Structure formats: structure tokens, C-alpha cells
Amino acid sequence: MKSIIRKNTYQAIYRLLNRVSPLPTDCGQLCSSACCNCGGDGCSEESLDFDMGIYLLPGEEKLFTRKEDWLKWNIEYAEDYEFPASWSGKVYFVRCKTPPRCPREMRPLQCRFFPLAPYLTENGELRLILSTAELPYQCPLIAEKIPLQNDFVKATYTVWKHLIRDPLIRDLVEMDSKVIRNNKKCTEIV
Ligand code: SF4
Ligand code: SF4
Numbered sequence: 001m002k003s004i005i006r007k008n009t010y011q012a013i014y015r016l017l018n019r020v021s022p023l024p025t026d027c028g029q030l031c032s033s034a035c036c037n038c039g040g041d042g043c044s045e046e047s048l049d050f051d052m053g054i055y056l057l058p059g060e061e062k063l064f065t066r067k068e069d070w071l072k073w074n075i076e077y078a079e080d081y082e083f084p085a086s087w088s089g090k091v092y093f094v095r096c097k098t099p100p101r102c103p104r105e106m107r108p109l110q111c112r113f114f115p116l117a118p119y120l121t122e123n124g125e126l127r128l129i130l131s132t133a134e135l136p137y138q139c140p141l142i143a144e145k146i147p148l149q150n151d152f153v154k155a156t157y158t159v160w161k162h163l164i165r166d167p168l169i170r171d172l173v174e175m176d177s178k179v180i181r182n183n184k185k186c187t188e189i190v
Pocket of ligand 1: 022027028029030031032033034035036114115138139140141142
């Protein structure tokens with residue numbers, strides 16, 4: 001699957017997001033890093049929970065060697081799952097083997113954005129909402145609507161504004177937004 005986002009653009013995005021976080025303190029202390037936890041027993045490779053993985057965005061895999069010892073890689077095919085019709089071929093799915101320990105500067109984008117998610121209005125305008133994904137844990141930032149740091153929200157918005165210039169990524173956000181519009185209540189942050 002060919003993304004128009006280049007490797008050096010993804011690197012710049014990683015650098016920008018390295019400088020921000022949802023709260024001034026480590027929000028993992030509120031929940032024992034619930035969104036990192038791989039589930040299962042002691043996070044052995046066999047017990048890694050499939051629900052707790054992270055899909056890389058198209059082209060994001062260019063930042064990795066796939067030999068990282070802290071990640072377990074799965075290659076899937078877009079046609080086999082609920083991805084936009086424009087998607088075809090390989091999709092990379094990773095699970096963290098040693099949560100919450102990881103090289104922070106290499107955290108995949110979907111990990112960095114959480115608990116924010118992109119949302120496109122019917123007019124095609126980009127908003128950020130609190131994630132409405134069904135998850136096997138509760139995030140206190142969502143459950144208690146804890147205010148998020150302004151620079152985190154701004155950086156995340158800037159990054160999504162850029163990412164949705166890629167038609168594949170825009171199609172993904174549009175697909176998720178339609179589901180949210182039809183079935184869910186959401187909390188807009190910006
Ligand atoms: S984003 Fe939510 S679930 Fe993840 S570590 Fe922070 S508070 Fe916990
Ligand atoms: S990349 Fe790091 S912070 Fe993100 S889920 Fe994995 S272990 Fe947790």
C-alpha cells in the first residue's frame with residue numbers, strides 16, 4: 001500500500017510528538033498504564049493480547065526495521081479486515097512485549113495520539129474527539145474527562161491535519177467518522 005507520507009515526514013511527526021504528552025505528569029500512574037498492558041500472563045509472547053495491539057498507519061512501518069526486540073509484528077492484509085475499500089495489501093500490526101517499557105521516541109503514532117482520535121464532520125472538517133473505540137480497559141482521561149494539555153491537543157491536531165492529506169489515511173478517518181456519526185456519542189476536544 002503506497003502512502004504519500006514520506007519517511008522523513010513521519011520522522012518529523014515523531015519528533016514533534018516527542019515533545020508533548022496528555023498530562024504534565026505520566027498519566028500511566030492513574031491507571032497502571034492500562035493502555036500499554038498486553039493482557040495475558042506476564043506478557044509472554046504467547047499471551048500477547050490481540051485486542052491490545054496497534055495498527056501502523058500506511059507508510060509508518062518505514063521507521064522500523066521489524067527486528068525491534070520490544071515489538072511483536074503481525075502482517076495482515078487489508079482485504080481481510082474492515083479497512084477502507086481503497087486499502088489493499090499489507091497492514092502492519094504491532095504489540096508491545098515489555099509494557100510499559102519501550103523506547104519512548106519510537107512509540108507508534110496510534111499510541112501517541114491516545115486518548116484523542118480524529119473525526120471528520122459531515123462537511124469534511126477535522127475535529128479531535130476523545131476516542132470512542134471499544135477497549136478492554138478504562139482510560140481515566142476519557143472516563144473522567146480530565147483536561148488534556150493544550151500543546152498535546154495542538155500538536156495532535158497539526159499532525160492529523162497533515163496525515164489526512166494522504167487519501168488512504170483520510171479514507172480511514174472518514175470510515176471511522178461515519179460509524180461514530182451513526183452510532184455513537186462523542187466528546188469534541190477541538
Ligand atoms: S492514556 Fe489513559 S489508559 Fe493510557 S496510560 Fe494514560 S490514562 Fe492510562
Ligand atoms: S509503545 Fe510503549 S507506551 Fe505505547 S503501548 Fe507500547 S509500551 Fe505502551
